[in-house]
Structures are given as structure tokens and as C-alpha cells.
Amino acid sequence: MEFEQADALNQAIRLLSLRHRARAAALLAPLGLHPGQEALLLELARTGPMIQAQLSEALGCEPPSVTLMTRKLEAGGHIRRTPAPSDKRASIVELTDSGKALAEQVKQLWCALAEETVEGLPAETVAELPGILNTLTGNVDTRRPATQAALARSSAVRSPSKAS
Amino acid sequence: MEFEQADALNQAIRLLSLRHRARAAALLAPLGLHPGQEALLLELARTGPMIQAQLSEALGCEPPSVTLMTRKLEAGGHIRRTPAPSDKRASIVELTDSGKALAEQVKQLWCALAEETVEGLPAETVAELPGILNTLTGNVDTRRPATQAALARSSAVRSPSKAS
DNA sequence: ACAGATTGGTTACGCGCATAACTATTATGC
DNA sequence: GCATAATAGTTATGCGCGTAACCAATCTGT
Numbered sequence: 001m002e003f004e005q006a007d008a009l010n011q012a013i014r015l016l017s018l019r020h021r022a023r024a025a026a027l028l029a030p031l032g033l034h035p036g037q038e039a040l041l042l043e044l045a046r047t048g049p050m051i052q053a054q055l056s057e058a059l060g061c062e063p064p065s066v067t068l069m070t071r072k073l074e075a076g077g078h079i080r081r082t083p084a085p086s087d088k089r090a091s092i093v094e095l096t097d098s099g100k101a102l103a104e105q106v107k108q109l110w111c112a113l114a115e116e117t118v119e120g121l122p123a124e125t126v127a128e129l130p131g132i133l134n135t136l137t138g139n140v141d142t143r144r145p146a147t148q149a150a151l152a153r154s155s156a157v158r159s160p161s162k163a164s
Numbered sequence: 165m166e167f168e169q170a171d172a173l174n175q176a177i178r179l180l181s182l183r184h185r186a187r188a189a190a191l192l193a194p195l196g197l198h199p200g201q202e203a204l205l206l207e208l209a210r211t212g213p214m215i216q217a218q219l220s221e222a223l224g225c226e227p228p229s230v231t232l233m234t235r236k237l238e239a240g241g242h243i244r245r246t247p248a249p250s251d252k253r254a255s256i257v258e259l260t261d262s263g264k265a266l267a268e269q270v271k272q273l274w275c276a277l278a279e280e281t282v283e284g285l286p287a288e289t290v291a292e293l294p295g296i297l298n299t300l301t302g303n304v305d306t307r308r309p310a311t312q313a314a315l316a317r318s319s320a321v322r323s324p325s326k327a328s
Numbered sequence: 329a330c331a332g333a334t335t336g337g338t339t340a341c342g343c344g345c346a347t348a349a350c351t352a353t354t355a356t357g358c
Numbered sequence: 359g360c361a362t363a364a365t366a367g368t369t370a371t372g373c374g375c376g377t378a379a380c381c382a383a384t385c386t387g388t
Contacts, residue, residue, distance in 0.1 A: 013184050013281075014185075024174075118173065129296075136282065
């Protein structure tokens with residue numbers, strides 16, 4: 001691949017990252033949330049209570065990030081952390097009632113953000129996008145295969161199987 | 165759009181951001197660079213010396229980010245900041261010789277990253293990607309139209325015109 | 329010529345990311 | 359049962375992002 005093509009792609013990914021995140025930030029701010037926190041709330045809403053290690057795995061990020069985010073969301077009353085009954089190292093994270101309500105609000109603005117993001121693109125392209133993006137992600141993912149769990153769940157369509 | 169579709173898309177973008185950036189970080193680390201800095205070096209290599217305001221515009225990020233990055237890259241000897249002759253507020257940023265050599269190294273690994281990223285995708289899809297991604301970016305970009313300069317340069321193909 | 333607006337750059341701070349290091353707990357193999 | 363390895367979570371630190379605020383220089387309109 002020529003450098004110009006490579007740069008076009010890498011820059012396109014970088015700029016999308018920046019702008020999508022900034023737009024998400026603007027939408028989340030009235031709810032008192034920062035980008036990244038919404039993913040945690042939505043995960044709990046979708047899957048139910050889980051320990052922090054499971055959260056970091058599901059979100060595709062490292063444990064300290066989850067520690068910090070859960071701490072703040074707990075301080076805000078949106079989640080609750082309780083010791084796991086069978087493992088003294090672990091704590092169960094679950095949504096409080098206010099967390100559940102917040103997650104519903106996040107869902108609303110999430111739909112708005114996605115619609116805004118794909119405006120003007122053909123429906124066929126839109127339908128293929130998550131799969132394509134997840135393929136790209138899988139290609140550069142040097143973490144354990146368990147991260148594929150986050151990918152599988154973020155895909156509305158089946159990701160193409162990749163021999164790995 | 166249903167929430168599941170919206171979530172699939174937004175999560176796909178989020179995960180690609182995370183993983184692509186992490187992979188870039190791993191490739192840039194041996195050169196002593198952090199993700200984001202490479203964009204600055206490549207911009208200077210491509211366009212030549214410019215003031216910091218132009219850099220922040222070209223990179224699509226805010227001035228303090230450029231201030232911090234230029235400070236560090238200058239400390240590392242890769243760039244030089246000199247007062248602009250016609251404007252006492254401004255400083256011209258340019259690559260040093262070591263910065264030029266570094267930019268060449270970045271170009272190598274940038275090609276490798278892009279190839280890795282698109283592995284397994286059909287060539288037609290790969291060719292369309294920057295354009296599609298830039299459309300998405302343009303859709304969620306709430307900044308001034310001048311940011312479109314960064315988009316135009318990151319596109320190997322013409323972005324579809326968007327009435328705005 | 330001058331006041332107000334705009335621009336360039338910086339500093340302070342907050343954020344989610346990461347890595348490294350650490351402690352405590354649990355699991356595993358002998 | 360015990361030593362070692364693995365796991366859960368935390369703390370400290372660094373990073374590029376952002377916003378807010380600030381100061382100085384320049385531009386613009388009267």
C-alpha cells in the first residue's frame with residue numbers, strides 16, 4: 001500500500017474517533033456523563049450485574065479504567081458496588097434505579113447520534129458498517145481473543161470469520 | 165433507527181478507535197512517540213513549516229493540544245519553534261533534521277498499520293473506506309467548516325459533497 | 329487614533345485511556 | 359498442606375484529548 005492511501009485511512013480513522021467522541025461528549029454532557037461511561041452503563045443495562053473484571057473485558061478496556069469510572073458513577077449514585085459473595089477480591093457492579101433511568105436516556109441519545117452519524121449514506125452501506133468496522137478492529141486487536149466478546153456484541157450482523 | 169443498530173454502530177466506532185489507537189501506540193513507542201504526535205510530524209513533513217494555529221486546524225484538534233505536543237517534540241529535538249517574523253503572537257513550527265528522519269520512519273510503520281487494518285477486506289471496500297469514514301466524520305463534526313481541510317487531506321478519494 | 333473584537337499561544341484542570349507496580353485473594357499442581 | 363501461579367482491584371503516573379481562562383498582539387470599524 002502506498003503511503004498516501006495508508007495515511008488517508010489512518011487519518012480518516014483518527015478524525016472519526018475524535019469527532020464522534022466529541023459529538024458523543026456534547027450529547028452526554030447534559031446527563032453529567034463523559035464519553036466511555038455510557039458504554040459501561042449500557043453494558044450493565046444489557047447484561048445485568050457483573051464484577052469489574054467482566055466489565056473491563058466486555059468494554060475492551062483495562063481494569064484501572066473501570067475502577068475509575070465505576071468510582072465516579074457510584075459517587076453519582078448511578079451504580080452500586082457490593083462485595084461478591086464467593087470471592088473476596090471481587091465486587092459486583094449493578095445499576096441503581098437512577099442508573100437504569102440514566103441508561104434509558106443514554107439509549108435515546110445513542111439512537112440520535114447513530115442517525116446523525118450515518119446521514120446521507122445508502123442503507124446498504126449503513127447495514128454493512130458495523131461489520132466492516134469490527135473487521136478493522138479485529139485486525140488491529142493485539143489483545144486476548146476474549147475481547148472478541150465485545151466485538152460480537154457490538155455487531156448487529158455477523159462478523160466475517162477470521163482465521164486467527 | 166433501532167437502539168440495537170445504533171449501539172452496534174456507535175460501539176463499533178468506539179472499539180475501532182480504542183484498538184487502532186492502541187496498535188498505533190505499540191508501533192510508535194519504539195520511536196518514542198505517542199498517538200497523536202505522529203499526525204503532527206506527518207503534517208509538517210507534508211506541508212512544511214507553519215504556525216501552531218494552522219497546525220491545530222490541520223490536525224482537527226484544539227490549540228492547547230498542539231502547544232503540549234510541540235513542546236514535547238521540541239524538547240526531543242524533532243521540531244523547532246521560532247517566532248514568526250510578521251506576527252509577534254505566533255511561532256513557526258518546523259521539522260528538524262531528526263524530525264524529518266523520524267517522519268520517514270513514521271511513514272513506514274503507517275503503511276504497515278494500514279495494511280494490517282484492512283487485511284481480508286475486498287479491495288473495493290478498502291478503496292471506499294476513507295471516503296465513507298470521512299462522511300461519517302463530517303456528519304458529526306460540529307466545528308467550523310475549516311475542519312473540512314483536515315478531511316479533504318485525509319481522503320484519497322473525493323468525499324461526497326454534503327450540503328451544509 | 330482609539331475602542332472593541334479577534335486571534336495566537338499558554339496554563340490549569342478534568343477526562344478516559346494506557347502501563348507499571350502493588351496487595352490480597354483464589355486456583356493449581358505437587 | 360504448601361508453594362507457586364493467576365486473578366481482582368487499586369494506586370500512581372503519563373498521555374492526548376477537551377474546556378475555561380488568561381495575556382498579548384493584531385485587526386476592524388468608527
